[in-house]
Amino acid sequence: GAVVSQHPSWVICKSGTSVKIECRSLDFQATTMFWYRQFPKQSLMLMATSNEGSKATYEQGVEKDKFLINHASLTLSTLTVTSAHPEDSSFYICSARDGSGGNQPQHFGDGTRLSIL
Amino acid sequence: SQQGEEDPQALSIQEGENATMNCSYKTSINNLQWYRQNSGRGLVHLILIRSNEREKHSGRLRVTLDTSKKSSSLLITASRAADTASYFCATDVGANNLFFGTGTRLTVIP
Numbered sequence: 001g002a003v004v005s006q007h008p009s010w011v012i013c014k015s016g017t018s019v020k021i022e023c024r025s026l027d028f029q030a031t032t033m034f035w036y037r038q039f040p041k042q043s044l045m046l047m048a049t050s051n052e053g054s055k056a057t058y059e060q061g062v063e064k065d066k067f068l069i070n071h072a073s074l075t076l077s078t079l080t081v082t083s084a085h086p087e088d089s090s091f092y093i094c095s096a097r098d099g100s101g102g103n104q105p106q107h108f109g110d111g112t113r114l115s116i117l
Numbered sequence: 118s119q120q121g122e123e124d125p126q127a128l129s130i131q132e133g134e135n136a137t138m139n140c141s142y143k144t145s146i147n148n149l150q151w152y153r154q155n156s157g158r159g160l161v162h163l164i165l166i167r168s169n170e171r172e173k174h175s176g177r178l179r180v181t182l183d184t185s186k187k188s189s190s191l192l193i194t195a196s197r198a199a200d201t202a203s204y205f206c207a208t209d210v211g212a213n214n215l216f217f218g219t220g221t222r223l224t225v226i227p
Contacts, residue, residue, distance in 0.1 A: 043218060046214055049213060093159050095159075103165065109159050110159040
């Protein structure tokens, strides 16, 4: 089945540090990937849609200069949290859809737990 | 908001019992999907039901969809302790991304 790998799974760093999270589709090509943020015991909040070869589409209220997304190839999207602060601590999850047609499920990475001290 | 609402928010049952979770949504959909999330992990796709389908089965899972009521249910039969997880419905409205429900936290007691 389709596999999405997300790395790293856990990051602890100091305030002010920039953190890069990678999302790879291992056995399929993904023209579109999605980045979500999840707070404890809550649902997933879509942050942005990452489009291969073009700019990401950000959801309302998400700072594009804070959360930089790059989708340079059909198998890799990266999310960089710039100058991270404690309020950016959260669980970040990426997903990708296998195929551009409708009625396709999304395949999720295992998430990255980000803790900013 | 197009986000779905799930009911109940939390459910605790004995192993072997059936678990039913409900999802309501607000707009027309192309399909509705159910996902499972173990604590601290990503989501695992369980089942996708298209808007023109009314019921779908996959192993111990049974999903129904009532587009007139804008609702869906997920039934897990003969539950096991390993079924303990959070379950989310997600609607595909044709906008490329999914809209996730609030989730049901299921605990299956051995």
